[in-house]
Amino acid sequence: MKIDPNHLHILSAIIDAGGLSEGAHAVNKSQPSVSRTIATLEARLGFRLFEKGKRPLRPTEPCLLLAEQGRAIAQASERAAQAAIQYSGGKSGTARIAGTPIFMDGVIANMLASFQGAFPQVTIHQSYGYLDDLSAQLDAGSIDLAICPVRPDAVQDNMAFKPLLRGRNVIACAPTHPLARRSAFKLEDIAAYPWIAPPAGSPLYADLRGALATIGISDFRVSFTGGSLASILSIMAGSDSLTVLPYSVVFMQNHTKLVTALPVKLEHPERALGLVWRADRPMRPAVKRFRRYLEAEFQGLANRIEQKGRRAVWRS
Amino acid sequence: MKIDPNHLHILSAIIDAGGLSEGAHAVNKSQPSVSRTIATLEARLGFRLFEKGKRPLRPTEPCLLLAEQGRAIAQASERAAQAAIQYSGGKSGTARIAGTPIFMDGVIANMLASFQGAFPQVTIHQSYGYLDDLSAQLDAGSIDLAICPVRPDAVQDNMAFKPLLRGRNVIACAPTHPLARRSAFKLEDIAAYPWIAPPAGSPLYADLRGALATIGISDFRVSFTGGSLASILSIMAGSDSLTVLPYSVVFMQNHTKLVTALPVKLEHPERALGLVWRADRPMRPAVKRFRRYLEAEFQGLANRIEQKGRRAVWRS
């Protein structure tokens, strides 16, 4: 014997609503419709579901057992609908994101935390990589979204790119650094200090070399290389080392009082930190929501940077 | 949004069976049928349930959530089917029975216990009453089955009657009673002992008077009246009292060694212990099953009584 789940659902609705007409209304059907549903159900089961000839419809014993299951079915159905809505709205699901380590640790991590607070049902898979690697992963479909500095003209054909923040590097050091405490200094003074270099393959490393060249420093001493943002900050805090970091990273770390930027203007390639994804594939709702969230956060960040920038003087 | 429970069930079947065709087979449908079901479901939900263009069908994230609910639905549906089968087979449900107190306590109670052992899901509501009362309750529909001694010609038109045991009353006493220990005694000896009388309104009380008259005793001393079988047995065990009981009751109490029957043949109205129910109403499966059970039990009891009867000598 197999019983149509819909029938059980209707049955439970009748019981719970306390009448055939009320039950019919509860499931958005006409009274004759549910009346016949009950009739056919009774015929199949071989026993009555409601006592014969009783006007306030009186359920029989087995009817109540079946209605119980009907309620379970209605509940499951409702849960499913909710799950579908949650997913469609990007409030549940998975987003796989990856980006350059310094940005991910220095800027995105904060936003990620607040996103998870707002949408706890969304699972975020985060990983690290540089542009080429990220592109390959996007192509392979193993990540949904890449976050990295890109020259807009370097974006692949099948990729969409959404710039979030103008790229700008600065010379960073501990707030306790001798240069940071001097109101003014000559560019030559910089040469006296050791450097922390980003990982050798990273764009930031190339930026470091290029930037120092533009301010006339070609020969510099590297005291540390290859670490993550956390280690760079630690080392900087305990030494007089200098390094090159994106300004947004320094800005976001402002509250930690671990790092500050020297008022020196650096030249470097025209890149923008932005989001990259495959334009030819539909984006899952959770990814879409995360993307929108990041865009909004970066808009706020850009504004705050802008405000602060108006009060600072940068020497070139 | 509302999702058809059947669709969710089909979805879960596909997931669990590991393929569209297998899933279709699992729900007794053709492959194209479930294929289209999935297609329409996807269209309604607005997202894919299976990754596009992957041949070993790969479920998407929300698909698994929905399938979960589908399983719950399948389970509820199955439970409902089981409940229906249980009920139809009389293995669950309720039977409301009533009968004369002495019989209920002395004979039926035992059978009831074994029935409940065999069919624990059947709820038995037991109550007491004499024929008129029982008939009224049957008519009112407050009981399903009456068990009492009836003169077959006294059965109402709308009632069915199934005799279970020929009625036969005996004089009962404790096994330690002086008369019980004597191999022979005169009927006049009986007159010397006090009597325990059944409740005044009961047929048994009328039987007691009638029976004693037939053996020449018209004047007898009643030492106790009005109790239940348990109290009658207790009093008899602790005294030299006599009483009149149906032989089946004495027989069933045999193992307790609390009561025995004197070998005296009593005359009384031609009644049979039997089942009475309303012939014009369908009998619920659980009641039907209980009725059949009782009939079988009484068949066995009748045989045992018959066997023992062949070895006994009764004086009239």
Place this chain on the structure above:
DNA sequence: AATTTTCATAACATCAAGTTATATTAAATA
């Protein structure tokens, strides 16, 4: 590259289930 397996689509048939209109009937009321 050929084959196999698996899923999607087309075209059609059928039946379950929806509808409105109306008849019945149990309960309430006069």
Place this chain on the structure above:
DNA sequence: TATTTAATATAACTTGATGTTATGAAAATT
């Protein structure tokens, strides 16, 4: 007890979902 009222059952019809078979298309596999 007759009448009224409200609730359910039935009738007649329409529609849409779902079933079918036959067949096409596309991954995976060999």
